Amino acid sequence: MLQTSSNSAAQSAMPYHEFYRDNFEPRNHYRPMWEHIRRTGQNELAEKAHEAHLAMHTDGVTFTVYGDHEEGIERVWPFDLIPRVIPASEWSQLEAGLKQRVRALNMFLKDIYHGQRVIKDGVVPAELVYEGKDFRREIRDIDPPHDIYTHISGVDLIRNVDGRYLVLEDNLRTPSGVSYMIENRIVERRILPEFFAQYRVRRVEHYPALLLQALRHLSPRGKDQAEIVVLTPGIYNSAYFEHTFLAKEMGVELAEGRDMVTKNNVVYLKTTHGLRRVDVIYRRIDDDFLDPLCFRSESVLGVAGIINAWRAGNVAIVNAPGAGIADDKAVYAYVPDIIRYYLGENSILQNVPTYQMSNAEDRAFVLDNMEKMVVKAVAESGGYGMLMGPSSSPSQRAEFARHITRDPRNYIAQPVIPLSRHVCYLDGELESRHLDLRPFIIYGEDIEVVPGGLTRVALTKGSLVVNSSQGGGSKDTWVLAE
Numbered sequence: 001m002l003q004t005s006s007n008s009a010a011q012s013a014m015p016y017h018e019f020y021r022d023n024f025e026p027r028n029h030y031r032p033m034w035e036h037i038r039r040t041g042q043n044e045l046a047e048k049a050h051e052a053h054l055a056m057h058t059d060g061v062t063f064t065v066y067g068d069h070e071e072g073i074e075r076v077w078p079f080d081l082i083p084r085v086i087p088a089s090e091w092s093q094l095e096a097g098l099k100q101r102v103r104a105l106n107m108f109l110k111d112i113y114h115g116q117r118v119i120k121d122g123v124v125p126a127e128l129v130y131e132g133k134d135f136r137r138e139i140r141d142i143d144p145p146h147d148i149y150t151h152i153s154g155v156d157l158i159r160n161v162d163g164r165y166l167v168l169e170d171n172l173r174t175p176s177g178v179s180y181m182i183e184n185r186i187v188e189r190r191i192l193p194e195f196f197a198q199y200r201v202r203r204v205e206h207y208p209a210l211l212l213q214a215l216r217h218l219s220p221r222g223k224d225q226a227e228i229v230v231l232t233p234g235i236y237n238s239a240y241f242e243h244t245f246l247a248k249e250m251g252v253e254l255a256e257g258r259d260m261v262t263k264n265n266v267v268y269l270k271t272t273h274g275l276r277r278v279d280v281i282y283r284r285i286d287d288d289f290l291d292p293l294c295f296r297s298e299s300v301l302g303v304a305g306i307i308n309a310w311r312a313g314n315v316a317i318v319n320a321p322g323a324g325i326a327d328d329k330a331v332y333a334y335v336p337d338i339i340r341y342y343l344g345e346n347s348i349l350q351n352v353p354t355y356q357m358s359n360a361e362d363r364a365f366v367l368d369n370m371e372k373m374v375v376k377a378v379a380e381s382g383g384y385g386m387l388m389g390p391s392s393s394p395s396q397r398a399e400f401a402r403h404i405t406r407d408p409r410n411y412i413a414q415p416v417i418p419l420s421r422h423v424c425y426l427d428g429e430l431e432s433r434h435l436d437l438r439p440f441i442i443y444g445e446d447i448e449v450v451p452g453g454l455t456r457v458a459l460t461k462g463s464l465v466v467n468s469s470q471g472g473g474s475k476d477t478w479v480l481a482e
Helices: 005-012 028-040 042-058 088-112 126-130 178-191 207-217 240-250 306-311 323-327 331-343 360-368 394-406
Strands: 062-065 073-076 079-086 152-159 165-171 228-231 253-255 260-263 266-271 274-277 280-283 316-318 373-377 386-388 411-415 421-426 429-438 440-443 447-449 454-457 473-479
Touching (some): 028 079, 042 421, 042 429, 062 240, 079 178, 079 421, 088 152, 088 165, 088 323, 088 331, 088 447, 165 323, 165 331, 178 207, 178 240, 178 454, 207 440, 266 306, 306 316, 360 394, 386 394, 421 473
Parallel strands (some): 079 473, 228 253, 228 280, 280 316
Antiparallel strands (some): 062 073, 152 165, 152 429, 260 266, 266 274, 373 386, 373 411, 421 429, 440 447
């Protein structure tokens, strides 16, 4: 079982502050920004915040929240003016750690869908893989183009009380948020150009070009002839803005499953001029709904026969079906072992300590200490299927205890890590809020980490939940040039 003494100490310590030192003096890389804010005053910030909201509204930058009702509520993307700044030396270590992690997870996926050496050698328990909701037996022995499964990854990072970055979770199925990262930068440049005048900030706006280059690299007919489609579940999906944004920025077709058909293991797009062959599909729908002939037969969102076309090597699917088992939150605990096994290296970025509910000793400890834990369903995302122990009620803890006892493989638990904080401009005041960081990694001819990412902010005072679906917001993320 995991040791808890250091975790208890961490919970009682003050969270790391990104902006301030312990004496509330700005850190060196924030000093030019802080001096500008002091000179101009908060009245100007109020005007800028209003302009930013109007810009997001005018540009149609929205997301959809689903609650107890079937119909979602569309909202303007919540954006905070004060950017997060990451020095170049700090970013270089993050970049190396992210590349290492994605490379190893890709090798893990290739292995478990082929020889399964990692299981035979006892590195990862067989039952952990075979009982995983996102392990797809249907795709065993399929060879994706260039052996790439994890084309697009979003790895969630937090900082502990010492300021050390930790990986909170991996997102390898259909990671979202990159369009908001870009829109944050566009609005920030438009509204606060004077901030940028004092810094050399690396670009994030070239992400669609990097993605397009990676997608073309996968084309079975060669990159010069590549016909690419973004496959969306449709306008009611919470990330539909992002689907349309990326298709438009890359200059490729946005299509729903009903707009495509397979013939003789080749995928075609229906057009007014007839059928047009498709080489690469950037799918934004889950595996379950991707192919009714292979997965859920009642699905009307996917394309019948797409998996056979993929198996035949006639189309590339991004991310590869079955990639979700590598971001299963129970498998996550083994990623440091996976990195050592495939790369012969120690992890550059460490995990948050994780308790496996399928382990009887871990389970007993967590059930006795649920008020100190974050409990997560292993295949959920967006802040759903999660219990925040310190803010939970006895009845909520009892309900999760029943879920864990009934299906322990489906849950993990982690000690509460006090997320780092950052200054935000909220309701006319500068206040500190908790945040995390989701950098985006593209695996094409090489592995590229976009210098920045989506900084998500828990806008509710004291909250540690940063997901936009749960009331969180965002910041522009600046990586400084050397």
